Amino acid sequence: MEKLSRSLLRQIQVPANVTVGPLNLGPEQVLQFGEGNFLRAFVGWLFQQLSLAGKFSGSIVVVQPIAQGMSAAINDQQGLYTLLLRGLEQGQLVEKREIVTNISRALNAYSQWAEVVAVAESEQLQYIVSNTTEAGIVLDEQDQLAMQPPQSYPAKLTALLYARYQKFQGAADKGLVIIPCELIENNGKTLRQIVLQLATNWQLPAEFITWLKEANTFVSTLVDRVVTGYPREEAATICERLGYQDDLLVAAELYHLWVIEGPETLAARLPFREIGLNIIWTADQRKYRERKVRILNGAHTTGIPVSYQYGLDTVKEMMDNPVTGNFVRQAIYQEILPALADSDREALDNLAAEVINRFNNPYIKHYLLSILLNSSSKYRARVLPSLLDYQQKYQKLPRRLVFALSCLLNVYSLGEIVAGKLTCKRDKTEFAMQDDLATLELFTAIWQEYQQGLPLEQVTAKLLGAVQVWGQDLNKVPHLTEAVSKFLIEIKALGVKAVLDNMQK
Incomplete structure (x- = not known):
């Protein structure tokens, strides 16, 4: 069986019960730290729903935040993967299958840091999303700006934001929306506090710290979806039915909830609610x-x-x-x-x-x-x-x-x-x-x-x-x-x- 790819999808007849996202990639508007099952079954899927509804035209660059990970496997399938959503709806068993197509490429932060920086300096970039585990949002005093890359996620983020600040000479309209999904309370506020602390520790310009505070938006979020990951026991049978080999199959429940504590203006930029998704924008989560x-x-x-x-x-x-x-x-x-x-x-x-x-x-x-x-x-x-x-x-x-x-x-x-x-x-x-x-x-x-x-x-x-x-x-x-x-x-x-x-x- 041939491996899932964009060229393959243009050649084969995909089963009628499988939804396929847009095959032509839009501009790289999302930089996503974390390539694991949860973000692919949650954030990747949510952005695809916007794309299918004609509300979002961007693509996602995925960053593998630690030395070992799945970036090579993702690139091997040209960013494509099949998501199985399964559970009960009104007492009936339901299974939905969707090929998610919005990842443009995956980068390894440790071997491709210059390319990650280049994405951060891009005019097209608007959002940075992360899920680096609860232990990921911590202050590491050993991190330094000169490291390529710094060890912790907050330090990587600080370095990228400083590169962007320099690239656009502190332009107020070039700030980003930072959306952490780590399972800690007040994740956005905590991440912002650590980034500001690192900027101070590294003795970065006061103007940059002001730009961090005023031009960028850090939102706190609450995420909820059970993602069981690669369905190892069923994978061969599922791939046989789909007609292609997919080494990145990921299974999750039907239910999803994303509570985002952020400005209402952001809700207009990311209109998840308009298409019926279970997304709550609030001033206090x-x-x-x-x-x-x-x-x-x-x-x-x-x-x-x-x-x-x-x-x-x-x-x-x-x-x-x-x-x-x-x-x-x-x-x-x-x-x-x-x-x-x-x-x-x-x-x-x-x-x-x-x-x-x-x-x-x-x-x-x-x-x-x-x-x-x-x-x-x-x-x-x-x-x-x-x-x-x-x-x-x-x-x-x-x-x-x-x-x-x-x-x-x-x-x-x-x-x-x-x-x-x-x-x-x-x-x-x-x-x-x-x-x-x-x-x-x-x-x-x-x-x-x-x-x-x-x-x-x-x-x-x-x-x-x-x-x-x-x-x-x-x-x-x-x-x-x-x-x-x-x-x-x-x-x-x-x-x-x-x-x-x-x-x-």
Whole structure:
């Protein structure tokens, strides 16, 4: 089978159920740092929807931001790849296939830095997009302007913006829109702050710093789409049906959300909303982030330690099981949603229904064990605020969120630390619980005291009193220590499955 390319697409009959983007490339208006699955299945696809609707005529230059990556593979297919969007729509299984065609070329920042700089100096460039992982937006004091390239993404960006500033002699209309997609809060504001700090550290001209502030727009964003990546087990069959070889196949769910905290004038330049995409432009994204973190992420973090110890392995199994599925739905509708101060109940109900729909997606095999990673910090950020707000609002504890906390604490009692991980057993099967090492060491030490005879009530008090883990002493929450210790006593006597079965009865 011939490999996917522009010339091939002009020769073959593409299946009727496959959408194909424009084959003729427009001007290179987007510089994208990150060539991985997420950006190709999210940002690349979104810009293609604008192109298909006649609202955008540009193309994307992709930059491989680290030494090893996929730039060669992308160039080998002339920037083309097939995106599979799969999931449930109104209870029906849906699969959409689209050949994304808007990448003009891929550059390796480490072997082609001069070419990356040339793109930054281009008259046509308007946007810089990034997804360099959460650890990518950090200040590296070792970076220097003379490095080709600097190591960190913010330093690369600072160097490129300075080159552009020099090229156009500080012209006010030559600033860019910088759109980070890294999964950290206030990603745009954080990136802007680091870029300004680097400009100061490098003793760049004051006029450049003024141009950075006034001519460029850094927006903060919230992104949401589950991207499962290359469908290895199905790839051969899919390519056979498509009629070509595609080594860059990428699979994702149907759902997408992009919340962009930026000026309304930018919404007119990028009219995603006009063509029906789930894009929200806002002056303040905090309520949208809180909704996502508490409902989507919070439901995950609530259900996973319970369902994994119940004996299940994937999110789909969790939702299909009548006991655990009911537990998750009740946690969402009876405890998480009521705890929110958000007054838009219709929006909250719609989001909750969408979350449950996404959890039920049969195409996504999301393993509970992978979500169990770093659970203490996840519980603190995603679930604890709902627990505390519910208690404050109703003067009683949300029983399911408390049970989830008890099940999470129980995991730390199931094994010992080996090579920085907690090696545990579920039934007769071993699994590794990964978390912050200091948290693992603290919690396992407390549970060792239980093995030596310390009563569970005192064990619970020590676990909940770990301010360094929870950010506060949870023993001060009315009746929480008593409720958690009661659950832990039952779990140790009967097991998570029996306790949950009794709860649901």
